[in-house]
Amino acid sequence: xxxxxxxxxxIGVSTAWHLLERGHExxxxxxxxxxxxxxxxxxxxxxxxxxxxxxxxxEAPLKALxxxxxxxxxxxxxxxxxxxxxxWGLQFLGQCNDAxxxxxxxxxxxxxxxxxxxxxxxxxxxxxxxxxxxxxxxHYYTDTQSFDGAASAAEVMGRHGVKRRVISxxxxxxxxxxxRAFGDRIVxxxxxxxxxxxxxxxxxxxxxxxxxxKGARLLFGHDxxxxxxxxxxMQNVRVRDRxxxxxxxxxxxxxxxxxxxxxxxLLRTVGVNVPIYxxxxxxxxxxxxxxxxxxxxxxxxxxxxxxxxxxxxxxxxAGTIELxxxxxxxxxxxxxxxxxxxxxxxEEVFPGVADTRTPEEGGDPQFWTGLRPATPxxxxxxxxxxxxxxxxxxxxxxxxxxxxxxxxxxxAELISGEVPAMNFKFHGMESGASSLATNWKRxxxxx
Numbered sequence: 177x178x179x180x181x182x183x184x185x186x187i188g189v190s191t192a193w194h195l196l197e198r199g200h201e202x203x204x205x206x207x208x209x210x211x212x213x214x215x216x217x218x219x220x221x222x223x224x225x226x227x228x229x230x231x232x233x234x235e236a237p238l239k240a241l242x243x244x245x246x247x248x249x250x251x252x253x254x255x256x257x258x259x260x261x262x263x264w265g266l267q268f269l270g271q272c273n274d275a276x277x278x279x280x281x282x283x284x285x286x287x288x289x290x291x292x293x294x295x296x297x298x299x300x301x302x303x304x305x306x307x308x309x310x311x312x313x314x315h316y317y318t319d320t321q322s323f324d325g326a327a328s329a330a331e332v333m334g335r336h337g338v339k340r341r342v343i344s345x346x347x348x349x350x351x352x353x354x355x356r357a358f359g360d361r362i363v364x365x366x367x368x369x370x371x372x373x374x375x376x377x378x379x380x381x382x383x384x385x386x387x388x389x390k391g392a393r394l395l396f397g398h399d400x401x402x403x404x405x406x407x408x409x410m411q412n413v414r415v416r417d418r419x420x421x422x423x424x425x426x427x428x429x430x431x432x433x434x435x436x437x438x439x440x441x442l443l444r445t446v447g448v449n450v451p452i453y454x455x456x457x458x459x460x461x462x463x464x465x466x467x468x469x470x471x472x473x474x475x476x477x478x479x480x481x482x483x484x485x486x487x488x489x490x491x492x493x494a495g496t497i498e499l500x501x502x503x504x505x506x507x508x509x510x511x512x513x514x515x516x517x518x519x520x521x522x523e524e525v526f527p528g529v530a531d532t533r534t535p536e537e538g539g540d541p542q543f544w545t546g547l548r549p550a551t552p553x554x555x556x557x558x559x560x561x562x563x564x565x566x567x568x569x570x571x572x573x574x575x576x577x578x579x580x581x582x583x584x585x586x587x588a589e590l591i592s593g594e595v596p597a598m599n600f601k602f603h604g605m606e607s608g609a610s611s612l613a614t615n616w617k618r619x620x621x622x623x
Contacts, residue, residue: 179591180205180413180428182400182442185216186380186576187569188434190584192387193298198592202392203426204384205415209397212380215436215576218459218544219376220483220494222474223295223578224313225288226338226368229329230280230554231497231573232271247510248517250481254500260440261499264453267552276553278332283555283600284575285336290598291582292370298581304382307487308374314352315476316365322478323364330366340368354471358525373474373485376577395426403431403446409564410446430591432567437502437549439570448561452571454502454547458511459494460518461487461542462530469529480521491530493518497548497574506545515543548573558587559603567591568603 177200181192184206192202208214231251243249253265271280299308317323330340348365349356388394395415401423402414412427433439437454464470467489474485482495496514505511516534519541523532533539550573551557557571569587572579586596590605 177201177429177591178203178427179430179432180426181432181434182413183434183436183439183570184208184211184380184384184394184396185214185434185436186212186376186580187436187572187583188432189380189384189387190580191432191434191569191587192392192584193383194585194588195591196387196390196392198588200592202387203395203428204387204392205395205398205400205413205426207397207399207418210381211384211396212377215546215548216376216380217546218461218492218494218542219457219546219577220459220574221373221375221485221487221492221577222313222483223292223372223374224575225285225292225578226333226340226371227313227315227476228281228284228288228575228578229332230271230277230284231550232268232280232552232554233277234272234274236272237269247513248496250496252496252498252500254498256501258501260453261501264451264552265499267451271552280553280555281332282336283553285333285338286598286600287556287579287582287586288575289337290586290596290600291579293582294585295581298383302383302386304379304386306374306376306379306382308372309472309474309486310372311473312351312367312369313371313373313474313476314348314365314367315478316348316355316362317478318361318363319479320363326364326366338368339370340366343367352471352473352475354469354526354529355475357527371474375487376580400435400442403442403566405446405563407564410566428565430565430567432569432587432591433561434569436570436576437547439549439568443561443566443568446563446566448563448566448568450557450568450571451551452549452557453499455550455573456498456500456503457494457546457548457574458496458514458518459492459544460515460522461544462491462493462519462522462532463540464489464491464529465531466529470526477521477525480517482518482521484522484525491522491526493522497550502547504545504547506543511545515541548576550574555601556583557603558583558600559590559605561604
């Protein structure tokens with residue numbers, strides 16, 4: 177088959193790779209001049225199968241209301257005159273109960289385990305290096321009341337096969353000695369040795385290069401101008417070269433929308449509505465001044481709900497969600513406060529380890545913001561749309577890097593007529609959910 181993949185982040189490139197592996201012809205389209213220059217560019221770097229809880233839970237509404245009045249809150253809802261935002265918010269509230277939380281966790285863990293296994297296979301096959309560290313993820317707490325809930329959270333994940341261990345402060349400091357300078361403020365933590373981290377941008381760009389070597393046509397620097405349909409199914413995509421202005425029509429037997437948050441407006445042009453809304457996230461990448469004192473275990477700071485990962489001679493800190501439309505500004509007062517909060521926390525936790533000076537002070541922090549494409553459930557949409565030949569692979573929220581490899585493989589398998597070996601409700605294929613579950617159980621028993 178000839179397959180056109182629209183979007184060259186980790187999701188789109190992974191989809192392209194697995195399609196090529198199955199013998200299809202692939203055209204990969206992106207408006208940027210290289211892969212992974214938007215949402216996949218500078219994320220938190222974590223492959224966090226064990227820390228995949230959805231945002232929606234019974235406590236979320238009250239927390240979100242309280243956080244609305246803090247410019248540095250983990251989740252900031254900025255009301256807009258935007259029906260999509262309010263509709264998404266109402267759907268989100270509908271997921272804030274225990275039954276939905278448990279159901280959504282099961283889906284996210286199933287996809288996460290499938291994806292992590294797929295990523296390991298891809299790394300073994302390709303030999304791609306991307307500052308990978310397989311040292312697990314530690315979650316540290318500075319508040320006793322929050323830590324008291326850690327056992328309950330670990331128990332929930334344990335029901336789905338995830339081994340998240342509750343540990344004391346001393347155990348945590350033995351696992352990651354780099355936390356010792358901050359140790360007197362830590363009351364305990366959790367740890368999952370099976371998780372890992374690495375640079376999503378580097379991996380994605382190298383995988384895109386390998387896709388091209390396998391015969392994929394890369395139309396980078398091309399805007400998608402129009403999706404053309406006839407008789408209820410996709411016919412072609414019209415794209416425009418940003419540099420030359422040349423317009424071309426790309427035909428295919430299947431088309432994949434993997435454009436992150438921009439999947440929603442793109443699909444709407446052909447009458448497909450998906451519940452994906454952008455969640456603005458921030459990160460700072462800082463040079464290490466004392467590499468010998470830097471952490472090698474990736475971490476989650478419970479107080480600020482941020483992630484910290486070492487990438488070679490740099491430290492990446494990322495977090496916060498801001499629901500306020502397609503705003504990518506970094507120079508507003510609000511954006512500056514959120515960036516400064518990230519850097520300030522690094523200096524508190526790892527004093528003197530990274531260069532946290534501002535540009536005015538002679539430092540060079542690499543601030544970044546990207547739009548996390550979030551669904552109300554946090555479960556991505558992987559499957560077919562009601563328009564023939566048009567598929568979707570989007571809505572991964574903060575877990576695009578965690579779920580990217582498996583999402584690409586799963587959609588490539590679906591397009592190829594295969595059944596992915598996991599218990600997951602694929603979009604547009606709900607009628608086949610029971611058979612998919614049966615297949616997954618059969619696979620699990622055989623394994």
